[in-house]
Amino acid sequence: MGWRVRAIRGAITVTENSKEAIRDAVTELLDAVELRNKFDPDDIVSVTFSVTRDLDAMFPAAVARERPNWSNVPLLDVQHMHVEGSLERCIRLLIQINTPPLTQVHHAYLRGAQVLRPDLSMKPVSVNS
Known part of the structure; x- marks a missing residue:
């Protein structure tokens, strides 16, 4: 069995509608997803960010594009219903990503977004684990 496309979900709440708060939240979310899933950005098929209508200070994809090795990842921002x-x-x-067989994916629901999927909410993970 060869590689297959899998999906990683995640969400995070933002303290306020500012560039700094959005940048901090997106960075925290992507750091958590990358730490837990240990993937190569070259394996990403695409990433879609959705934001609630009260967040319009910056595009989350702009933050993702600044990450090491993410410059060629197809990114899309949309407004959540x-x-x-x-x-x-x-x-x-x-995140839609190509993975080897039997790879487990770990979703990340952080801060106030834990209420969306308490069953998938991440417990803090040590960088040394």
Whole structure:
């Protein structure tokens, strides 16, 4: 059995609608996903970021594009559908990635976004683990 496309999901809330807060949140989310999944950015098929309508200070993809070896990764930003009463100031991501057989993927739901998928919320991971 050869490699296959898998999906890694994640989300994080942002403290405020500012470039600095969005940059910090996207960096934290991508750091967590990369730490837990140990992939080569060359294996990424594409990444879609969705943001709630209250976040418009910068594009999350602009942060991702600055990461080492991410300059050729296809990135897309979209506005997440608004549902009354839904989580505010939230950035979600969907990474489609080529993986070897039997590779386990680890999703990352951080900060206030843990309420979206408590079953997939990440416990803190040590950089030394």
